[in-house]
Amino acid sequence: MKRFSGRFRSSLIIGLQGIRARKLRTLLSMVSLFLGVLAVVVVQAGASIAERALLADNELTWGYDGTRVIDMPPEQKAVDAVLAAVKGRSDAVASIGVQGIIGEPGVRPVNEGGAPIGQSWGGAVCYPDGRCEEPTGPQGAAIEVRLTALTGDIRQFRPFRPVSGSWLDFSTVPSMAPRLVLNKEAAKGFDQYDVPAEMRVNGAVANLTPRFVGVVDDGTGEPRAYVRADELATWLPNANLVNPNMGGELRVSLAPSSPIEQVLVAKLKGMGVEPYVDTINNREEQEDQLRLMRLIFFSMAGLVLLIGVAGILNVGLATVGERVEEFALRRAVGTPRSLLAGIVLAETLLTGLFTAAAAIGASALALKAVVLLAGGSHPILDNVQFPWEAGVAGIIAGIVAGVLGGFVPALRAAGIPIATVMRA
């Protein structure tokens, strides 16, 4: 080991001497390699940033990886079973979506059917027998939202991003005036239309007067409002939660190892409700989307890198040709071939590493500049850090290029006959 480290050190020291003696050549090698390593760093940085942004979006929309999700048709008996099962649990949250119209009483909402604000889905209501009814009455200052009643804090499964105000507080005693948190799309509607704070919910005993406490980004494009299930229950008895004509959603989100999953699924099946159980796995699904893209970009970067390697190789071979005497002399004074090869390899390796450092520094600076200039206008650029994966990729690219570009010159150098010193 000592012997190895001694050799390794000598190679590095002598290699460094060689680099210092040929600064211009080293610079030329670096220039030829720079674009290649830069391409690798940039592609890796882009891939990492895109991957993280995509993952964050997917987590927002679908939930954290590993979350178990049980969806089922919103039948009354299923609702009862679910509410009973999640009661008092912190590792399971039920969400029940119902239609809610907030605004002037007696008018049709501006986005009938809960369409995104500014779009119209038409307000026709179709019944299971195929009969459709065009809505009647005047359209007015009202907004239809999907009102989602939560039995617990869903953010342990989906990282809603706060936009303004606060999130629902599940630790307090339920309030008589239900507190509502809007998503961004719903908030947009309230911004555009002057809507009174009165809410109609099908099946409710009276119109509600909700209190809006905050706005979140929940990753969905339709207007939604979140409410504590127990606060809604004051006005809307559980028995009236589901309306077969209005559709709705019933979902339970569970921590990966929640013990109630099996019990609940068995119970639902026993009642003739078919639950659809799924595990959130954004990374895997993303992988499929990203794989081809990454393959294409890395192939291109690899090609540019290869050109850079050819540059190093070219300079390296020329240098060895020039240094025949030096290498022959080194062998004459007893430097073993392996050390000689090591010296040449150390030079290209160090060149590769210097280039990697330059490329990493350049792209980190460029990223900083882009974030500084364009940040704010592009949410994807908010808080973007230079991904460490890109640094690692750059260093690996530098090492690979150094080894590839130095290998042949190293063999050449080791093969120079000593007698050269006598014939020169």
Place this chain on the structure above:
Amino acid sequence: MIELTGVTKVLKGQSEPRTILDGVDLSVAAGQSVAIVGRSGSGKSTLLSVVGLFDRPDQGRYLLAGQDISRLPERRAAKLRSSHFGFVFQRFFLLKHLTAAQNVAMALVNGQGWLPRRERRARVMQALDQVGIAHLAKNRPAKMSGGEQQRVAIARALVRDPKVLLADEPTGALDTETGTLVIDALLAATSRGCALVLVTHDRDHAARMGRIHDLVNGVLTERVPA
């Protein structure tokens, strides 16, 4: 110290093999000096390259300090070159980018890496001192005269305390006076017990060696003093 018997070196050219060294017998004891003279192309450098373990003989026996080293794997040859031999060539072969001291220190690199810095420096300075140019230690070759450069090269050869010093026309590129200084430095080494083999075209330099051998077409004969 070295003892060659019947050493033959055949060059396998494209057409027919050429015998460059033909049954060379040569023995040099510690502290002895030998001059090899001969016409250009007679094989003097080839002989030195066999003695210096750059190359192996095709036939014959080569003993170094009583040990047979006629057929030596390259790895061990490199070790012996560094531990037992010092070389000086007609061209000085100093590395331009290194100082005189660094050029000398270069010979201290072997398979084991470098000596500790302090010891390295002491030995380098001692070697430079032996050839009388310790004051030039920090100069680069470009700033030195030919004679000074050659003495740096000799210091490089001496720094490992070689048992055998091999010099291939070390004065070929120098004027007579400077050449004499160089030969002085080489002979000084023999007084410390080093064996010296000097290839030279210069009669005066040859005459200062203990013995003179003539190499004619690969055949070595000792010249009987007149």
